[in-house]
């Protein structure tokens with residue numbers, strides 16, 4: 001009798017394994033989002049609260065500001081990924097919003113490349129870069145090519161913040177072989193309440209049903225504390241759709257073309 005059981009178990013074993021392998025293969029990977037938080041570097045609202053969130057955030061830091069270096073070290077210590085948030089000239093907007101070390105549209109390719117290299121060298125732990133403002137620079141071939149050449153030489157990925165639908169970043173990254181992605185969702189703007197940020201988290205969770213990779217951008221600054229609260233409150237939406245939060249580098253591993261849509265122009 002024991003032998004019979006033994007042989008039955010042995011015969012069933014392959015069946016069990018084939019079932020197990022099929023079900024593992026059939027399960028699709030969970031949707032993934034990256035939460036990039038821009039405008040770090042200064043003494044602005046929400047910095048500490050954001051860094052204290054127990055989530056793998058991607059912290060985008062402006063160079064040459066009073067706390068840029070310190071915040072990069074702290075962000076890495078707390079397990080976040082660090083990006084350079086490189087200021088670039090916009091079509092409209094105040095020059096004072098740009099901050100130090102900005103890339104200007106009139107720069108030659110070499111000047112833009114050197115300025116970008118200086119900014120990269122000023123921060124530790126940098127894995128990628130995205131643009132702060134920049135609607136003018138991203139459509140100016142010379143200047144943006146210089147920025148991207150520096151990114152490539154330093155093996156950084158690039159996130160197009162999506163400030164101009166005519167941005168040259170996607171096509172240049174494709175041709176230069178630079179890992180890149182384009183921002184899909186803004187979590188906030190300068191007037192957002194926590195409830196509105198929470199709503200954007202819901203929107204982001206819903207869009208993972210049709211797009212398994214989502215890049216969202218939020219900000220520290222005037223409304224930074226509201227953004228922190230909104231992210232915390234909106235985590236349940238990500239949980240309910242089984243969405244995983246990953247550093248931006250994880251979503252830029254392949255260079256698949258995307259159709260940028262719903263840009264904010266400024």
Ligand SMILES: [Zn+2]
Nearest residue numbers: 038039132133
């Ligand atoms: Zn910014």
